[in-house]
Amino acid sequence: MRNYVFHYPHYFRYFGLTLLVLSVGILIYRFTSFGIFDLTAFCTPAAFSMVFIYFSKEKQNDERVVLLKFKALALAIPIAGLIFVLLDFSVNRTGYSIETDSWYSHSAFEYLTLALILAFAIFHFLKFRE
Amino acid sequence: MKNSIKVERAKKDLTQADLAEKVGVSRQTINSIEKGRFVPSTILALKMAEVFKTSVHEIFSLEEVDWQG
Incomplete structure (x- = not known):
């Protein structure tokens, strides 16, 4: 009975990597053409790419890998949340923005991208350490 | 929890990789279980x-510690 959490087949990782390269391309294009460091344009496809990369099966996918991936997610999600809370606080402590008529905050895609990049790094660290 | 996997492997002359292949996990998983x-x-x-x-x-x-929460 094999019923693992990570649903996508292993080759989805390469699809995710392609999407990630495309995201970086968009970021570079926006910066070089318009001088804008467009994190939203980068993070929207990057978030999906990280979902494919992180949730695709490893080459050797066993119960220990599933546990380590879960542990890594459990660590990465609050750490990414804390990073964004601190970032938002550091920008918003100067006050309400009259120009944008809003408080500064990050998009869900930015949070998801950071959380999954952190989870990916923590997973490989745990895999190496254990 | 204690285990005697290393001893059992030695009895059957199996490496960690051999055992891993037989039970369908990675060698690192067997190593983690042994340790x-x-x-x-x-x-x-x-x-x-x-x-x-x-x-x-x-x-x-x-072991005693396994009975604690």
Whole structure:
């Protein structure tokens, strides 16, 4: 009975990597053409790419890998949340923005991208350490 | 939880990689189980017992700390 959490087949990782390269391309294009460091344009496809990369099966996918991936997610999600809370606080402590008529905050895609990049790094660290 | 996987492997002249292949996990998983860093599932424990031609109780034993929450 094999019923693992990570649903996508292993080759989805390469699809995710392609999407990630495309995201970086968009970021570079926006910066070089318009001088804008467009994190939203980068993070929207990057978030999906990280979902494919992180949730695709490893080459050797066993119960220990599933546990380590879960542990890594459990660590990465609050750490990414804390990073964004601190970032938002550091920008918003100067006050309400009259120009944008809003408080500064990050998009869900930015949070998801950071959380999954952190989870990916923590997973490989745990895999190496254990 | 204590285990005697290393001893059982030596009896059957199996490397970690050999055992890993037989039970369908990675060598690192076998290493983690031997070192007590990872607790195997019931199915994996039963598979190991099957490979070693012994019972799960001969391979794994509970310690006092396992009874604590």
